[in-house]
Amino acid sequence: MRQIRSDATDVDLISSLRQGNQHALSILYDRYGGLVYTLALKLLDRRDEAEDLTQDVFLSFWKQEKFDPTRAKLSSYLCLITRSRAIDRLRSRQSEQKSIERLQQIVVPETDLPTLLDSATQAEEQSIVRQSLSTLSEHQRDVLELSYYRNLSQSAIATQLNLPLGTVKTHMRQGLIKLRQLLQSQIG
């Protein structure tokens, strides 16, 4: 087995990790630990739970043999897993959530995640997404973020922003289409 370099590809690192190589895990954590923790904290809004969820994600994702890193981007997969498991934790917190009902409908794909920014590094990807989001109108950005991070339904978003339901729907759809176009323009 050759020594793992810190610039090894995700595919090589996951392969090594599946053979029990903890240095591979260390490199993957350096690469994606911040992203997973940031998302976990945003969703759960508690540092202790975010820390626990990050640990959970890193100790378990590589065992999912259905995940094929040659066909799906690891950063996307980690975010999906983080969000999916955050749902479980929010559910266990109980009470409120109509919002959770919506999240429960999210299916976490096991393979073949679609391909936007596949060739970008993690830092490049973050920079591109941030820049693209800043180009959306404030309403478009707000409704998408309320949908993703707060798990609010369209009607809940309409109430929160004091906007007609139809306007919220339009902002969300147009915002998503614009984001998709902006991201795709970065690779085309």
Place this chain on the structure above:
Amino acid sequence: MPKSISEEEQMLAAGYVLGHLSASEINQFGAALANNPELQAEVDTLQSAYDKLPQGLPPVTPPPGLKAKIIESFAAESIANPIVNSIIDSSKSTQSEIAPTSNQVFDWGRILAGIGLLVGGLLAFDNFNLRQELQVAQQINPQAVASVLNQPKSRLLTLSTKEDRIVGNILFTPGNWKQIIVSAKNLPPLPVDRVYRMWLELANGQVIPCGEFKTDDHNSIFIKLNATQKPPAGVKAKGVFITIDKSNDPLQPTGERVIQGTI
């Protein structure tokens, strides 16, 4: 947007991804998707864009100790890897969704039960290779692992080759070198007439033999060794190293050090 997709279809695709469509719209759109690969590709790309949202979050630095905690938990899982992982894998259909957390990092009961099952299973067969593996498996008494794990001061130490390739771990309790659990994979191949020997190195330079072993057919080990002498009171251990020696060589740590772990 592909030219064959209308603006209306694209808005519907976005609504589909965002979960905005009514039941009848979903049925209608689902039928269109089944017959239009470009529309399906559009849905996939929109879903991908939505899934990229977290990449736009202002990054928050994880707590400084989190990485070490994750690596430590991973090492704890790996300690029983060579033999136990196959047992876990075989029952993966029921276990795949079990995710370790800080409170439930490793189900030792399950592992120890698995080791017992393995030993029992091996006893049922009678061929040379299996008997060889059985000898290794019998050396690692599940109670030995449990007793070391139950020690509040038990520690894991990473074993690396000279090239800094991590090959495994040892589990031990500082000050008590009677039970050293060794787990390693992908060890350098051993010539037929050679054995591995493990040594405990003390801060005062003294070296204590801990036992010798050969790997299984997959160049792996999962065994229990013990230091043949008790370290002098007050002298701390510096680490362990493993040499390759001829089996009839005198018990001196003069062989090439191929693997080591520093405390």
